[in-house]
Amino acid sequence: MIRDLKRVRNIGISAHIDSGKTTLTERILFYTNRIHKINEVRGKDGTGAVMDSMELEKERGITIASAATHCEWDNHAVNIIDTPGHVDFTVEVERSLRVLDGVVLILCSVSGVQSQSITVDQQMKRYEVPCIAFVNKCDRSGANPLKVCNQLKEKLGHNSVMLQLPIGLEDKHEGIIDLVKMKAYYFEGDNGEEMVEAQIPAELQGDADAAREEMLDAVSLFSEELTDAVLEEAEITEEMIMSAVRTGTIAREMTPVFLGSAYKNKAVQPLLNAVIDYLPCPLDIKNEAIDLDNDEEAVILESDFDKPAVALAFKLEDGQYGQLTYIRVYQGCVKKGDTLINARDHKKVKIGRLIRMHSNQTEDVDAVPAGHIGAMFGIDCASGDTFVSPDVNYSMMAMHVMDPVISLSITPKDNKAQINMSKALNRFTKEDPTFKTYVDHETGDTIIQGMGELHLEVYVERMKREYSAEVATGQPRVAYRETITRKAPFNYTHKKQTGGAGQFGRVAGFMEPTEEEFEFVNKITGGRIPTQYIPACEKGFVGCLVKGPSLEFPVTGIKVTLEDGAYHAVDSSEMAFQSAARGGFLEAYNKAKPVIMEPIMKVVIETPNEFQGACMGLINQRRGIIQGSQEEGVMSVIESQVPLSDMFGFSTVLRSATQGKAQFTMEFSSYKQAPLSVAEEIAKKKAEEKAAKNK
């Protein structure tokens, strides 16, 4: 492995679905000689792109799990994580961004900045990942890279600066003009592998001069040397410009914009050069961990191979030889034969086999040094675990993980499926923190939970394909919650005398709504309830939150204030006060006007203009609130908030209403009180279910 970290790049490729991420990655692998034949996504040869290693991904033409791959370009090691574009899988995007040093943000030159680009951009901001932009599909009808560059400014607030100009657009797209070198580049050969440098076409010279001047204006902000040279009209070298662009990019204060067409093999090599020239190496990025032995104080990790090793497991996969754990090493060196500690459970793990990945092919290595991405075989761990040398006790910061909003009951079709399903669920929950599973003890059903219908659908499919676990699925269920809307008092005495030691405890106070999940305030004075029983009271209240008294949804947003109480010297116990708290909760809960909260999703539809009215109608029919709709060229973008319960099957309805020309993304927005009619409907259903159970 390259040990000079200045020659290492860990990059991600992020974008809206269908912007051409996988196509671009495939080209990169081809030009860096990792593959010798280009396969298209949903290719006619039925092979599918190399980066889509999962069968399902190949079939659907979408990239579900991040496939990591390694390649070399211009004497630099480039580790690429191909990230999924669908919002349902954003945990994958987030995990990738956590371990990457830079991102290539792909934008479609026709559709421009789309909703998913905005989500990805927010994630990049959260993890402070520098990026360069690639405006792809310049060969498409309606291509307008300049418009996209402006959208980066207007919609995402980037200081986007074009470093290239197109030579022709749409079907006349031939190549690019490099505004740093002031040369034209064409891409010849069967797969565009020959990059031919030429003079800028005379008819474009004026445009190129003007664009270069504009670029220099923007870039000179990041270099005094360049500013001086511009002001003094001295010679401006390529190095000066490149150094200024690199400084601005790494500081996340500018986004250089490149363009081309991956599908038509145009301008992928200059993009690779840009990855090397402008995206940061591991040494440019500050990485922090928390020291668990030192009050969780932040510690800066150094890419020093001799320091104790710190590595983050960011992705798990089932490989031929057991679990494959993808790691990013932040400090020290993870070597074959080393013993590391999993900071989560302090279990020792011995590193058996270390590999470097090329999508679904592997290459054995002896060590993965700091700054590199690799994978370990046969280590039992969960995604997001930190591995450290025994002499430190660090943990990487926790990743931002959202709670699931939808659940589905699954029933294995036979005994064999039952065993395989357990194996699959065990793997999936380790791989994906937003995918959860549990057994409903009342019905005996296995329930899976996730971030959207498609998210769960994909896992059900994977169970079938990868684990031969055929399962029948129930109706998707929305994760409703309950909360209260007003203050209500309680004064409850728990008293039992049924032979033997009695039970006595009295609690009094009030409950009220709060923004927090749960708050407990102890205002007991004068020892009316002895201090040792206060935690038991809190435990009693917390226990009631798991299921609301009537509808049995989790209860949130309650603040309980304990003001008074009483105890008995002999009959009071922790158990008695827990029961008293439960009684107090039940007494106050119905008086506090409980309501049902339902998850509201942010739904963004992108549709050709002629279907705008129809799409807005679909949202209206689903209790949705249209926040806005904007026409952008031939497309309209409709932003709305829709209850999740009304979004089931939406993709089919949208397809038929728009001749399959519209697409939508959906992500969790917030919990909102369900309208009375809906709440009544839910209560009715719940009562029917209960009655059916009791039969």
Added chain:
Amino acid sequence: MLKNDLILRSPAEKTIGAENITNGQFGAVLSRAGVGKTGFLVQIALTRLLCDEKVLHISLCDTIEKITIRYNEGYTSLVESIGYVDAQIAEHLWDEIQHHKTGIAYSQSTFSVNKIRDYLDSFKGADITLPTLMIIDGLDFDTDLSGMLSDLKQLQEDFGLCTWFSMKSHREEPLKRNGYPVQLENYDMLFEWAVFLVPEENKIQATVLKDGDRTDQKFLLDPATLMPAEE
């Protein structure tokens, strides 16, 4: 309670009267560029949102993000004009009413009455309460709009809406004899209400050009917030 207080503070209420805003007719806010037509239209819309009615805001000049920012600013100005208001209560109220506003951004060339009709039809189809007020901001009244305005008139009759427009006047154009900018004069018959905003020293003067009782009344507004200025 807060809703009523805010409505009473509104410059739209002061100049036009909240009851006149949705009276089933066309209204116009006129001024030259940059004086505050959109801001005033937003205040008109806010009075309806505060009455728990729905508003459809169509812009031919701003993006959706900008429209949203304008409403946020308008609401903040209104709240701040009262003096002390519990920030949490004000925020809750905003959360409650802002969802009743739908913004649609079109370009001049793609805007058509049929598109709005399609959209409003979907309300009827889904049996949902229709908006009572439609704002159309950015229509070019220097061009011939007679066909479009008559279609809009029909639309507002069909759906029981009231429509308010922004109308850009020009500094160099003299006012007509009745004090109307030429843009209003051209469509005089179609408009029931009109307010003309003119910068006046360090204030903005809102003159009611058309509105039975209040015609020719003048009000001073703060140029930054468009709130009624201290006299």
